[in-house]
Amino acid sequence: xxxxxxxFGDVIAAAERLHGVAHRTPVMQSHTANALLGAELFFKxxxxxxxxxxxxxxxxxxxxxxxxxQKKRGVLAFSSGNxxxxxxxxxxxLGMPAAIVMPEDAPAAKLAATRGYGAEVxxxxxxxxxxxxxxxxxxxxxxMTLVPPFNHPHVIAGQATAxxxxxxxxxxxxxxxxxxxxxxxxxxxxxxxxxxxRTARSSASSPKxxxxxxxxxxxARS
Numbered sequence: 001x002x003x004x005x006x007x008f009g010d011v012i013a014a015a016e017r018l019h020g021v022a023h024r025t026p027v028m029q030s031h032t033a034n035a036l037l038g039a040e041l042f043f044k045x046x047x048x049x050x051x052x053x054x055x056x057x058x059x060x061x062x063x064x065x066x067x068x069x070q071k072k073r074g075v076l077a078f079s080s081g082n083x084x085x086x087x088x089x090x091x092x093x094l095g096m097p098a099a100i101v102m103p104e105d106a107p108a109a110k111l112a113a114t115r116g117y118g119a120e121v122x123x124x125x126x127x128x129x130x131x132x133x134x135x136x137x138x139x140x141x142x143x144m145t146l147v148p149p150f151n152h153p154h155v156i157a158g159q160a161t162a163x164x165x166x167x168x169x170x171x172x173x174x175x176x177x178x179x180x181x182x183x184x185x186x187x188x189x190x191x192x193x194x195x196x197x198r199t200a201r202s203s204a205s206s207p208k209x210x211x212x213x214x215x216x217x218x219x220a221r222s
């Protein structure tokens with residue numbers, strides 16, 4: 001994994017790689033939410049992205065930059081759900097093997113979807129085993145490239161394209177809100193806003209439930 005920090009040029013390059021592959025998801029409004037808050041809210045609906053989450057952007061952007069040798073040996077990732085599916089689908093589209101380390105008690109639908117995209121699923125006990133240690137060992141044994149779910153420059157640049165599209169469509173936002181999980185989407189959102197020289201104030205949010213909500217960026221005008 002490269003230690004180089006991503007820059008705005010990487011975001012633009014990611015957008016070019018994703019063009020015609022990732023969905024340009026809609027930006028939608030809710031009249032009810034607008035009335036409740038007394039503001040105009042704009043939701044970037046990444047729940048309508050391929051495999052149902054913004055994670056596809058970062059996964060595909062990363063795998064698309066693999067060397068021929070890396071593609072031949074394949075990719076390995078660890079995830080309980082969305083990153084797993086993003087890497088599995090991206091690997092299938094790019095014609096490379098994929099192995100995903102997932103907890104044995106991960107949602108059945110996500111296990112099935114990851115396998116359905118053609119990836120090998122390797123399960124572990126989240127209470128007694130370390131997923132990162134398992135992943136590093138297997139990647140080393142097989143010569144596969146390990147792609148973490150958020151702390152990777154190509155992943156961050158890919159996630160940034162969601163905010164890039166939002167800001168291109170609604171450029172005069174006063175506030176930007178991005179979910180805070182591992183930090184990949186939030187980092188990308190800040191990177192896109194800075195690169196476009198937008199003055200919107202940015203904020204991180206952490207939903208208590210309803211994971212669908214974490215697959216949306218949002219902006220607001222007061």
